[in-house]
Amino acid sequence: MEYELTFVVTGADVDDDGAVWSLMEHADATLHRGAGVDLLTISVDADNAVDATQMxxxxxxxxxxxxxxxxxxRDLVGVSEIAQRTKRSRQNVSQWISGERHVGLAPFPAPEGVVGRARVWLWGEVNTWLAQLGLNDDLSRPTRDEILEIDYLLSVLEKSKRLRAERALLWSATRVRRGKSFNVGLLNTRKSLSRIHADFTNTGHIVFDIHSLSRVAPKRAVSEEFDAATSASSAVELTEVEQ
Known part of the structure; x- marks a missing residue:
């Protein structure tokens, strides 16, 4: 089953040519912007929307x-958007909504809410309803329950990354003298603890310069101590940087 998913994202946007190209070339995903937020749209073959999201x-x-x-x-649509996507008139769409046409079909989906004075619907639910008329786009989208589950999982993921970052900061503040050099990712530079926190939160990866610690404790012991303190050994790499 092919799912089309659109996420609200941060960390990369349409102005980042490298990210746009890499996502399009290798993941067949599109970075774009709508209603003032950065979005990523991708199609994935999976058994359900949650698995598709993870992939x-x-x-x-x-x-x-x-x-x-x-x-x-949420990809909310009003009457005009539905008419545009189905290449039908606004009057035709209004008749679907009221039930005046195609008697005997399942009722039109309930609106998700009201924007101004106009009702809006989840496009995924509308698209599923349109399958009865052969007007859907043959792509699956998360159900209302799956949307709630996926949003919850994404929230938990970000909270977990922030917690690991806070643990990393606590450890670094106690084990590394202020002003020492850090090698974060591939960028060797002097960074404040607040910047390291931001890097780790965004990428889930941080590399510490432990050159100054090598006289205090062997690298293995320092690494094991860090792993025990953060419970994030798979996400954090501790290495020495050549001086």
């Missing part, structure tokens, strides 16, 4: 590690 995140972050998935975009 999409892994594939996209493999090529753009700094990308952060915040939540699913």
């Amino acid at each position: 999409a995140i892994v594939e996209c972050k493999r090529h753009v590690p700094e990308l952060v998935f915040l939540r699913l975009d």
Whole structure:
């Protein structure tokens, strides 16, 4: 089953040519902007929307590690948008909604809410309803329950990354003297603890310069101590940087 997913993201946007190219070339995903937020749209073959989301995140972050998935975009549509996507008139769409046409079909989906004075619907639910008329686009989208589950999972993921970052900061503040050099990712530079926190939160990866610690404790012992303190050994790499 092919799912089309659109996420609200941060960490990369349409102005980042490298990220845009990498996602398009390697993940067949599109970065774009709508209603003032950065969006990523990707199609994935999976048994359900939750599995599709996990596959999409892994594939996209493999090529753009700094990308952060915040939540699913609801893709709300009004009468005009439905008419445009189905190439039908607004009057035709209004008749679907009221039930005046195609008697005997399932009722039109309930609106998700009201924007101004106009009702809006989840496009995924409308698209499923349109399958009765052969007017759907043959792509699956998360159900209302799946949207809630996916948003919850994304929220938990980000909270977990922030917690690991806070643990990393606590450890670094106690084990590394202020003003020492840090090697974060591939960038060797002097960074404040607040910047290291931001890097780790966005990428889930941080590399410490432990040159000054090598006289205090062997690298293995320092690494084991850090792993025990953070419970994030798979996400954090501790290495020495040549001086």
